[in-house]
Amino acid sequence: MKTRIPESVNCIDIHNHVSAGADGRLDRARAEALLDGSARLGIQRLCVSLPLTHEQPTPDEVRRANDVVLEAMAFSDRFIGFCFLNPGYAREAVAEMERCIRQGGMRGAKLYHQYFICDPAQTAVMEAAADMGVPVLMHAGKVMDNTTRRLQPRLSHAGHFVRACRMFPRTTLIQGHIGGGGDWEWNLRELEVRPGSYLDISGSVVDAGIVARTVATLGADHVLFATDGVLEEGVGKLFAAGLSDADLAKVCQHNAERILGLRRA
């Protein structure tokens, strides 16, 4: 039985989160627990963000969330920061990217469901990400239940990503959590056209065959290992896919390193 990702693979979790405590600062106990749990499973580095899920987070709220991520990066060099943004405040969002990415050392941008990924409102953020050479990771899913549809009416699915790839060809897009809840088969059927975006495997859904089918659809070059905080699910479904050593290294390490290394000095 495989119990951890081999040490020879410098595994990066491209989609994870840190949280704030009651004082608004990094919850260090949870951060420590996340690092410990990840280490047990052979996850060496974790891309973390702190997205705000309400309708229109203000620039001040966004800055406070990103400050927690900057604190996490200082807490452990295993944390790689992703900068949460609300594209509805375009000018402030680009300034926040300047603060967090160019000055603060974060390596990616994180979007939630405030706008669809293919909404023209995303243009400023997408162009800035391309200029800075960082990927944009977005919370995504093709949800089928009325509760989530009501709560997240602008949740992007693969069809939106296919359109966004045409709208923003210079930007590296990562569709979040194929196992994050939703009709993942629908998403994979849409992505058979291989639009050029990346897809991460995170989420609590561990349906039989989910990762094997994801890799078969997109190719190992466009699939990224991730957990989104559900650690055994992420590693377990990866193992279940029975990938070759070469594909495992691509999914867990090389693809992420390539994307994260896009950042200019």
Place this chain on the structure above:
Amino acid sequence: MFDINTAIGHWPFRRIPNQSAAELRRHLESHGITGAAAAHTAGLFYKNCHDANLELAEAIAAHDDFFVGVATLNPCYAAWERDLEACVKGLGFRALRMVPQYHDYSLSDAPALALVRAAAALDIPVLIPGRVVDTRQRHWLDVERMQSLQDILAVCRAVPAARIVVTELPVTAGALSTPAGQPVCGNLYVETSRQVSCYGQVMAKVVRLLGADHVLFGSGAPFKEVEPSLLKVYHADLDAEARCRVCGSAARALLGLS
């Protein structure tokens, strides 16, 4: 290892591998699992769901050294009392599964509690899944409703003689504790496939609260991959004896298997 949470039979909304008893057995054995409790998926959908129990008995007959049958019954359908007795005394099943979200009743309804009492009288545990699949990916003809932990705890309190196994539902020690730090219900058992383990050792804390005899390894196969559940148990901070119980001896004892 013994798996308390498996199923055989066709699932109409997605192609799922290893649906037959022989395939599922091979699949589980390839992961080191030496026995399993299995319900029949058709029991979710047949109006007269006892027919699914008869199909289950036929399907696992050649694997009685591996599978233990789990009856699926609807307390609002005719003749469930006779069907329950037939499942236990005739077919040799050792557990009951109740799925109110598929059979359109509430756990607090009088017929539901009557079925739980009848299972207790026959000394078999009752499995109650929080869900069968993630409802966010539901087929448009599938149900959206889930069972809450609170509803299941209410059954535990209403029928203290029953042994209730909650499957497919994550829990925390905090949610299962009294203010004094004791288990809220002594007759509750928890299946592992959706529990959090490595991140904060949540499952190990549940084991410490409820006792290792009350936490049962389950995979959710063939719907779900087996590996995540194996990792949860492997990486839980448990001593050897507790791990042994969680991995199978507790479930075997619960089901009356030697």
